[in-house]
Amino acid sequence: MPALDFRLGIDVGGTNTDAVILDRSDQVLAKAKVPTTPDVTSGIVAALDAVIGTSGVDVSRITHAMLGTTHATNAVLERRRLHRVAVIRIGAPATLGVRPMFEWPADLTAVVSAGATVVAGGIEFDGRDLSPFDGDAVARFLGSVAGRCDGVAIASVFAPVSPRHELLAAEIVKRELGQLHISLSHEIGSVGLLERENATILNAALAGVAGDVARALGQALAAHNLSPVTFFAQNDGTLMALDHALRYPVLTIGSGPANSIRGAAFLTGRSDALVADVGGTSTDVGVLVNGFPRESSQGVEIGGIRTNFRMPDLVTIALGGGTVLSGGVGAVRLGPESVGYRLRDEALVFGGSTPTLTDSAVATGRARLGDPSLAQPALRLLEAASRAADLALADAIDRVKTAKGDLALIAVGGGSILIPDELAGVSEVIRPHHFDAANAIGAAIASVSGQVDRIFHFGPGGRKAALDEASQEAKDHAVAAGADPDTVQIVELEEIPLAYLTSPAVRIRAKAAGALGGLYASAEAQAGIHASQH
């Protein structure tokens, strides 16, 4: 395992794929931006080629590669390359009124489901057994799906209170079916059986995708005679070692915005601020809290499926550098169409014929790009569009806040030239150097996290013991994900009392993060991936 030297960060966005190379003191040595491709992988390869080919950096010193990618999201949206999953819910005789995957779109179910069952067992909110766990039923079901499934998803009622029935079921799967992917709901989501079960099934369905991406990246790197240790960016803005990513691929969904927010923190040295990431097509406004993206407390839909695993809390609006302007001066319409990566062919200031928000930024003096005189004939439209965009942005900023008061806004992303210096609700606009590569830089920041989100009942040690237990679990998870044990510390600890429950039960969310280290834990998986390249 090489000592940490140069790091390669790659982040796949909706419009562009960015790559950076950082040195040990986090200085940006090289950066590149290429269009994102429909298959994603060839865009990653192009970004890699660009950043390596143009930098003049001694790339042989690249020891680590960090990838933030949309492969998992795209796989769900396109129903491609998904594994077939056998679903085991533990909760009968409760829960039979809504069967597993009941709400799923039929085409996705057809691709993913290898069959589903609901067996007796499960946990009560206070930790008792809902009913005795029926291991024989699990074994019988597995017999019926053997050879027809690539992985198994297991979700028990109130697994966030105790995972014991899920763990028993997992043992039976190992015994009956041998080595295959197993996703356990208590490791994926929080309270809310159907949403957690959905996220768990998606995780199992995506198990192949992470491996494919790792192989593709490994091959691209090998073409440059590189074999760095590979990490994946996850949706809390930290990294996971490859073996972790192979087990929890669903956690890569939403990593893009999280990378940008982390990159914004890194580039400005701020730990608490608003972050606006303006791309070619859309703008994500998020919140940086204690150095990490604030997480959403609501469920998120992925490809039409409701889930409840953690995701960055964002307000997204369809405004970006390539947003097409239409309508008249009095009733200007912003997008939602975008010229995307064709900006340099189609925008007015580049000699094209499509008025875009980038033209507005040039016309209003916010940016110097192309030939400003080409924007003059449409000046009034461009100014009106600029005012409308500022209002929409201020509105998005207001929505993402959780309290009154002005906050600093860090403007990142290639389209952030659109953002004015003064905005309602914003105390100052900070524009860091390398703002246009904040996402890839965020991916390359060597921080690894672990998290716990489950229900605790206060035992003899009371509240403190429960908080200590949650903190220790989070730290253990961080180390398991590849963090250096010596640097791991708790960065977030939240207690959420449960409504309508009269016994003292509390949901505790604890998150620990530390510097990249302890890489040896993942060496085996790494070797496996590289060995299968040839």
Next chain:
Amino acid sequence: MKRLLGEPVLRSLARGCAVLGTGGGGDPRIGLLLALQALEEVGPTELVDLDDLPRDALIMPCGMVGAPTVHIEKIENGGEGAVLREHLERLTGRTVAALMPAEIGGSNGLLPLTWAGRMGLPVVDADGMGRAFPLIPQVSMHLAGIDPNPGVMTDERGNVVVFRAISGAWMERLERSAAVEFGGAGAATEYIMTAAQAQDGAAVQGTFTLAIKIGEALNTAVGDPIAALVAVTGGLPLMIGKVTDVERRTTKGFVRGSVVVEGLGDDAGRLLRLEIQNENLVALEQGRVLASVPDLITVLDSETADAIPTERVRYGQRVTVIAMPCAPIWRSAFGLEMAGPRAFGYDFDYVPVEELTGASA
């Protein structure tokens, strides 16, 4: 009039139940999923008017007692209602003719129709509240003097407890304790009555139809769903604005707190304060009451027109706060004693929302 409840109607009903939940009562979404699966498996449930039933027909009011948090994990199996019915019939020697939700607001509005459909029984177009309330005796049957006995509770395992309580308040106390032992929630029936009693004021009639109309108005109104909602409910928009402050705490299992909404557009400069105890209870402006329990106060997302439960209200949301007159039975002296402002610890007398807002429209 009888009608069969198909999928579009069920979806509208769920939206309407959320509005009538006045911020509490639990998310009707799982209730909707239970109903949709039952629809697929056994066909549509029949919705009947009270006068479609013989006058001596027995009606079983029912619903879940306990924590909605439990209901999102330990989802019902759909057969709980059949267990309640079986024991109720054994205890009374009479035959249940139809089911009725004790509470139309929130998740309890939908569950009885799933239970009914799975037994091949109809559900009546009525409920015991016309909204959501936290306590078992806060029902029209109690106001009409119906005996709460026998109360029956069951869980998904088939455990059954029969209650003989000396009062509605004791029924509440005993069932609440049993719910904890069942694992935080249980299915319950109490206050059984005849169709004649229900027609004579012991039930709030037409509430399914109202909830469906609300949902349909929200689904189909072009441009301004909230105006359509106001039109079908006789409601009054109190404020269009933005949530600027949320203060919420959980004590003894109840969410209490307040929400401040700052006016936007025509309401710019106004400040509305909502007092919350699970449900939205009181709307105040500059110390003046604009609306209070038992009238309904619902916070809607200004864009989607979806009702926002109290636990999901947060800073920055664009909301429309509307008030709707409660069922007349709640405006009686006994009704106000059970569910007026003073029943929730507020030190002021109830005035109907139409009078408070000066809108005679």
